[in-house]
Amino acid sequence: MLTYTIRRLLLAIPTLLFISFVIFAVIKLSPSDPTANLPLTIPPEVREKIRESLGFNEPFIVQFFLWLKQLVVTEPKVWMNNAFGTEFEIGQRMISYQTRSPVLDLIVQRIPQTLWVVGTSYVVGVLIAVPIGIISAYKQYSVFDQIGTFIAMIGFSVPTFFTGVLMILFFSVNLGWFPSIYDTTHVVEDWSSFLFQVKQMIMPTMVLALFNAAQISRYMRSSMLDNLTQDYVRTARAKGLTEKTVVLVHVLRNSMIPVVTVIALNLPSVFGGALITEQVFQVNGLGQLLILAIQGGDVPTVQTVTVIFAVLIVLFNLIADVLYGVLDPRIRYD
Amino acid sequence: MAEPTASGETLVNVSDLKMHFPIYKGLFRRKVGDVKAVDGLSFDIRRGETLGLVGESGCGKSTTGRAVLRLYDPTHGTVSFEGTDVAHLSLEELRKIRPRMQMIFQDPQACLNPRMTVGAIIAEPLIEHESMSKEEREDRVVDLLNAVGLNPAYINRYPHEFSGGQRQRIGIARALALDPDFIVCDEPIAALDVSIQAQVVNLLEDLQKERGLTYLFISHDLSMVRHIADRVAVMYLGKIMELAPRETLFSDPQHPYTKALLSAVPVADPKIEATRERTILKGDVPSPSNPPAGCVFCTRCPIAEKKCFTVAPEWRELNPDQFVACHLA
Numbered sequence: 146m147l148t149y150t151i152r153r154l155l156l157a158i159p160t161l162l163f164i165s166f167v168i169f170a171v172i173k174l175s176p177s178d179p180t181a182n183l184p185l186t187i188p189p190e191v192r193e194k195i196r197e198s199l200g201f202n203e204p205f206i207v208q209f210f211l212w213l214k215q216l217v218v219t220e221p222k223v224w225m226n227n228a229f230g231t232e233f234e235i236g237q238r239m240i241s242y243q244t245r246s247p248v249l250d251l252i253v254q255r256i257p258q259t260l261w262v263v264g265t266s267y268v269v270g271v272l273i274a275v276p277i278g279i280i281s282a283y284k285q286y287s288v289f290d291q292i293g294t295f296i297a298m299i300g301f302s303v304p305t306f307f308t309g310v311l312m313i314l315f316f317s318v319n320l321g322w323f324p325s326i327y328d329t330t331h332v333v334e335d336w337s338s339f340l341f342q343v344k345q346m347i348m349p350t351m352v353l354a355l356f357n358a359a360q361i362s363r364y365m366r367s368s369m370l371d372n373l374t375q376d377y378v379r380t381a382r383a384k385g386l387t388e389k390t391v392v393l394v395h396v397l398r399n400s401m402i403p404v405v406t407v408i409a410l411n412l413p414s415v416f417g418g419a420l421i422t423e424q425v426f427q428v429n430g431l432g433q434l435l436i437l438a439i440q441g442g443d444v445p446t447v448q449t450v451t452v453i454f455a456v457l458i459v460l461f462n463l464i465a466d467v468l469y470g471v472l473d474p475r476i477r478y479d
Numbered sequence: 480m481a482e483p484t485a486s487g488e489t490l491v492n493v494s495d496l497k498m499h500f501p502i503y504k505g506l507f508r509r510k511v512g513d514v515k516a517v518d519g520l521s522f523d524i525r526r527g528e529t530l531g532l533v534g535e536s537g538c539g540k541s542t543t544g545r546a547v548l549r550l551y552d553p554t555h556g557t558v559s560f561e562g563t564d565v566a567h568l569s570l571e572e573l574r575k576i577r578p579r580m581q582m583i584f585q586d587p588q589a590c591l592n593p594r595m596t597v598g599a600i601i602a603e604p605l606i607e608h609e610s611m612s613k614e615e616r617e618d619r620v621v622d623l624l625n626a627v628g629l630n631p632a633y634i635n636r637y638p639h640e641f642s643g644g645q646r647q648r649i650g651i652a653r654a655l656a657l658d659p660d661f662i663v664c665d666e667p668i669a670a671l672d673v674s675i676q677a678q679v680v681n682l683l684e685d686l687q688k689e690r691g692l693t694y695l696f697i698s699h700d701l702s703m704v705r706h707i708a709d710r711v712a713v714m715y716l717g718k719i720m721e722l723a724p725r726e727t728l729f730s731d732p733q734h735p736y737t738k739a740l741l742s743a744v745p746v747a748d749p750k751i752e753a754t755r756e757r758t759i760l761k762g763d764v765p766s767p768s769n770p771p772a773g774c775v776f777c778t779r780c781p782i783a784e785k786k787c788f789t790v791a792p793e794w795r796e797l798n799p800d801q802f803v804a805c806h807l808a
Contacts, residue, residue: 377590381592474639
């Protein structure tokens with residue numbers, strides 16, 4: 146298993162290099178100008194100088210490798226200097242066109258919000274989905290199953306920008322229960338501020354959780370149904386085990402194998418899904434950073450955030466594969 | 480050949496057992512009918528004997544086996560195990576009686592939980608039903624593995640690491656774990672190679688002798704049933720056509736369906752085989768959701784008369800111990 150994991154990690158390097166090259170090419174092929182958002186009064190010669198100083202006029206390949214050097218050489222050095230007090234020589238850091246601050250600093254600032262909202266929503270989604278899937282499958286075609294199927298269909302087919310706005314309209318505008326905007330500057334220091342934090346997290350979390358739960362509950366249900374009719378379940382019943390043991394130990398453990406991998410595989414795509422939800426609730430997380438960077442033609446930020454998503458996808462693919470091997474004794478990688 | 484060991488005392492009595500599966504159709508999934516998988520079976524299984532249950536695919540053999548063990552809830556009828564009506568016990572009481580009646584399944588791969596080791600599979604019922612220390616339990620598992628001819632060193636392996644014959648031995652060891660009196664063998668050899676079939680059947684016979692087990696042996700292999708069973712029941716479309724001691728059934732079958740079945744068994748002598756007369760049945764088995772009126776076999780019976788199409792034949796004892804459901808026998 147260890148050899149397999151290391152081999153996969155090594156293989157991930159060329160994969161990611163290729164992905165980042167393609168992303169870079171796509172961004173560069175799109176007509177975008179880092180000075181386009183600057184005031185119109187700035188004369189063209191000055192604009193040209195700004196472009197020059199950003200390295201915008203260098204050949205495409207040179208720009209790509211400069212970016213790559215900054216990501217894998219310069220930024221780790223900065224991190225080492227901060228973390229261990231080493232004193233590496235640091236060249237030019239990767240600078241955001243829009244904010245003039247280092248891109249990696251921006252990303253590090255944004256990650257906690259995204260992790261809080263998106264992470265919580267994913268955990269909540271899984272916690273809702275798994276019991277719903279189990280009961281739906283165990284009582285197939287019951288009223289509970291029908292309602293569960295209906296809600297899953299809604300959660301799956303209605304986009305988050307719609308459910309999000311609907312919730313704002315209902316709970317913030319009409320009922321006034323929750324704030325419509327997520328306040329990132331809010332600091333939790335006592336009970337009441339904690340309550341406020343919970344309140345402002347409920348809506349974005351639930352919108353994302355509904356979407357995630359819809360998908361996972363369907364996987365859970367079909368996986369349970371596959372296993373419930375298996376002979377080994379009949380064996381378990383014939384052994385005289387209680388129904389609880391039969392369902393929750395024998396059937397559930399086997400049904401979790403595909404579901405756990407789906408959960409792991411979907412995790413990075415949640416960051417993508419959060420893109421829109423973060424915008425709706427004004428959570429200034431990674432998703433919002435990416436959207437603003439796209440609007441501002443901020444090539445280094447767009448490039449770096451997108452590549453980080455790519456890294457997450459490759460990484461969680463590997464985690465899903467390894468989990469499969471851990472959970473299912475029939476699968477061995479060596 | 481197995482010596483008849485039956486003592487004559489009834490262990491399991493099945494009376495008018497019916498197992499119907501509802502069919503739901505249409506927009507509102509209304510119930511439109513039933514698949515009459517098992518439709519009114521009555522038979523006894525005597526302590527220590529092997530009752531063979533034969534019939535073609537889809538005739539309800541496996542359903543019978545499962546309903547007898549209450550792995551399905553029967554639609555109608557009683558299954559009394561030493562006087563206790565298993566078909567109507569509460570789930571908790573049923574769980575208590577489970578150790579006495581076990582099952583060996585057709586597919587030795589599917590019937591073992593793929594995520595459990597062999598040791599855990601065999602030990603699980605012991606944890607559930609008996610208070611044993613961990614060491615006692617381990618000893619018991621090792622004994623069981625030895626009893627079915629498996630190397631106890633394999634105790635921590637997973638089912639997928641074994642061959643088909645070995646897996647079936649695991650299934651047998653599991654069934655034996657709680658020292659049952661009665662085992663339903665649901666085509667235990669159908670998924671195995673012929674060379675392995677003999678081994679498993681011999682193992683079943685040896686275990687029966689050692690432990691005084693009673694088998695309901697479900698199979699579609701007539702020669703295997705002839706080898707292992709003391710009495711044989713022939714099923715067709717959810718009903719038993721004929722039930723007789725092995726020798727009587729194979730030498731003097733009374734029901735036209737039994738005759739047709741027996742005529743299909745090949746003989747391992749080319750001279751006899753060349754002159755063997757076969758009764759070939761025409762047509763297909765009718766759908767169990769819409770069985771024919773009268774005798775269920777009437778649509779394919781070579782000797783059917785007018786009466787057969789309207790009146791269901793009575794289940795009667797034609798000769799001592801030979802039961803037949805046919806007007807013309």
